Amino acid sequence: MPGVPIALENVAIAVRDLDATIRFFTDLGLTVLGRDEVSGAWADTAVGLDGNHAKIAMLQTPDGHGRLELFEYIHPDAIETEPTLPNEIGMHRVAFSVDDIDDALAIAARHGCHPLRGVANYADVYKLTYVRGPSGIIVMFAQDLTAR
Known part of the structure; x- marks a missing residue:
């Protein structure tokens, strides 16, 4: 069975401090494509969290092919976790x-x-x-x- 046409849009990462994270990645050469605050029923539905409210930024690599979406939660409160290790299941790097x-x-x-x-x-x-x-x-x- 053939797959559906698909293209990678971006990789999204929740962060503690959006501005500090943007500085890190822009110093490496990524460009901020845009920033926004998102909330409302559409955001609740898309993300699956009631009262979803976040500051977001979309960054692009210099070659124009890779994008990172960074987001800092305003509501609900962000949940602190231990930093992942290279051998843990889930988002790796x-x-x-x-x-x-x-x-x-x-x-x-x-x-x-x-x-x-x-x-x-x-x-x-x-x-x-x-x-x-x-x-x-x-x-x-x-x-x-x-x-x-």
Whole structure:
């Protein structure tokens, strides 16, 4: 049975501090496409929460193909959870290709975000690292070493 036509629209991430998270991702090179506050019956229905009210922002990667929707709940109250670990089931990470992993790590460090362990070299093809970003988001940076 063939699937339906489908395209990835965005990845949505709930955050503690929308402005701080926007600063982190825009410093990495993403662009804010728009910001809004959403609420009302349509939002309750779409999300499945009564009284749903959130501040949102849509960001786009420089290549124009990837989008992140960030949202900070006003109502109902956001539920704090422990940051996920790389081996936990569920939303795992957001991954970005970068031209220079050291530059990306310097930007992340300015936001207090550092590698979980270090930078790995995968078969002299990629340099890879995971950092713990704002609100505990795991962000992977990958530098293609063959694209010199």
